[in-house]
Amino acid sequence: MHSSAVLLIEFGSIILGLGLLGRFAARFRFSPIPLYLLAGLAFGEGGLLPLGASEEFVATGAEIGVILLLLMLGLEYTASDLVSNLKAHYPSGLVDCALNALPGAAAALLLGWGPVAAVVLAGVTWISSSGVIAKVLGDLGRVGNRETPVILSVLVLEDLAMAVYLPIVTALVAGAGLAAGSMTLAIALGVAGLVLFAAVRHGRVISRFVSSDDPEKLLLVVLGLTILVAGVAQQLQVSAAVGAFLVGIALSGEVAEGAHTLLSPLRDLFAAVFFVFFGLHTDPASIPPVLLPALALAAVTAATKIATGYWAARRAGISVKGRWRAGGALVARGEFSIVIAGLAVTAGIEPSLGPLATAYVLILVVLGPLTARYTEPLATRWTRRGEARRGTAKQVSEARTETPVAD
Numbered sequence: 001m002h003s004s005a006v007l008l009i010e011f012g013s014i015i016l017g018l019g020l021l022g023r024f025a026a027r028f029r030f031s032p033i034p035l036y037l038l039a040g041l042a043f044g045e046g047g048l049l050p051l052g053a054s055e056e057f058v059a060t061g062a063e064i065g066v067i068l069l070l071l072m073l074g075l076e077y078t079a080s081d082l083v084s085n086l087k088a089h090y091p092s093g094l095v096d097c098a099l100n101a102l103p104g105a106a107a108a109l110l111l112g113w114g115p116v117a118a119v120v121l122a123g124v125t126w127i128s129s130s131g132v133i134a135k136v137l138g139d140l141g142r143v144g145n146r147e148t149p150v151i152l153s154v155l156v157l158e159d160l161a162m163a164v165y166l167p168i169v170t171a172l173v174a175g176a177g178l179a180a181g182s183m184t185l186a187i188a189l190g191v192a193g194l195v196l197f198a199a200v201r202h203g204r205v206i207s208r209f210v211s212s213d214d215p216e217k218l219l220l221v222v223l224g225l226t227i228l229v230a231g232v233a234q235q236l237q238v239s240a241a242v243g244a245f246l247v248g249i250a251l252s253g254e255v256a257e258g259a260h261t262l263l264s265p266l267r268d269l270f271a272a273v274f275f276v277f278f279g280l281h282t283d284p285a286s287i288p289p290v291l292l293p294a295l296a297l298a299a300v301t302a303a304t305k306i307a308t309g310y311w312a313a314r315r316a317g318i319s320v321k322g323r324w325r326a327g328g329a330l331v332a333r334g335e336f337s338i339v340i341a342g343l344a345v346t347a348g349i350e351p352s353l354g355p356l357a358t359a360y361v362l363i364l365v366v367l368g369p370l371t372a373r374y375t376e377p378l379a380t381r382w383t384r385r386g387e388a389r390r391g392t393a394k395q396v397s398e399a400r401t402e403t404p405v406a407d
Contacts, residue, residue, distance in 0.1 A: 040279015065274030068267040074248015079199035092312035093157035099304040101126040129334030147322035166239040173347035207255040286355040294359035328375025332368025
């Protein structure tokens with residue numbers, strides 16, 4: 001009875017604290033993710049008030065948070081949307097991967113962490129935060145801008161790449177050999193292809209099976225199906241997150257809209273618990289030693305994300321101002337960077353990877369909204385100054401040419 005009471009007190013305090021932090025973030029119109037991470041650091045080992053009884057319960061809630069994050073992501077897209085985006089914008093996806101994954105991999109190798117950590121850190125620096133970016137676009141009133149579809153196409157390709165990337169990382173951090181890792185990837189690709197095919201051809205049938213006019217029944221069926229599939233996927237060493245993502249893709253139409261509405265509060269709750277859980281496993285004292293590498297990596301990958309958005313928007317025929325806006329909007333990292341780093345932290349492959357990922361996400365989740373707002377005005381100002389300087393230099397050169405030379 002005593003341990004049960006302590007668990008309720010601790011977990012209730014966490015939820016109440018997260019709610020207050022969320023309200024604080026909403027008042028100042030920024031993402032609550034950094035506050036959730038800081039709360040986890042405060043309650044973890046080496047923090048101000050370490051947890052005891054509720055840590056295992058929080059771990060289960062964190063796992064459900066990852067599943068719901070990927071389910072809700074899948075509900076945003078239909079299978080046909082993913083296929084059409086892949087066909088039309090795959091060059092942008094390749095540029096995005098090359099410019100943003102390679103710095104993370106290079107940083108891990110330079111720090112002497114080995115190839116597995118390099119693959120993990122590559123994912124951390126590669127994937128932008130869809131949730132933060134969507135909120136920023138809404139706050140800035142840019143949802144209807146011409147460059148917004150380009151931004152969304154890059155995010156969709158990143159999300160689709162997760163279905164291939166996560167099984168690879170899962171196999172690597174589990175220490176699977178080449179044969180086992182290849183088998184895991186083959187299973188993941190086969191399952192993803194099968195689900196996409198079924199969703200394109202028979203999506204209405206699947207949605208009709210899940211559909212219900214009663215919100216309670218719809219919630220139970222969708223949630224139960226998602227957790228079941230996620231568990232089966234994890235048993236096959238594919239990744240529970242990928243299983244949840246594929247369930248979201250398979251659902252479409254009114255079912256997807258209804259499930260999205262019903263599950264959004266649950267997603268927000270358990271996602272917040274997930275960020276706290278990640279912070280719990282990061283000792284605050286371990287962050288200062290990796291702060292400089294995190295700052296350097298954040299600066300490099302902020303620039304490469306801006307270059308990615310600029311290139312993708314130019315390819316789509318967007319104006320110069322729109323290209324800079326697209327680049328600035330893609331800088332934020334968040335939930336998926338933490339999901340990827342969490343796999344490595346759980347496996348214990350590199351003690352410093354978790355602190356580095358925490359510091360990196362804290363920096364870019366704060367910097368991202370600022371780059372989205374100010375990249376285009378600053379770039380325009382610099383361009384005008386450069387043109388003015390070139391114009392002045394040209395006038396001086398012409399004046400010297402026209403001045404008669406004395407005998």
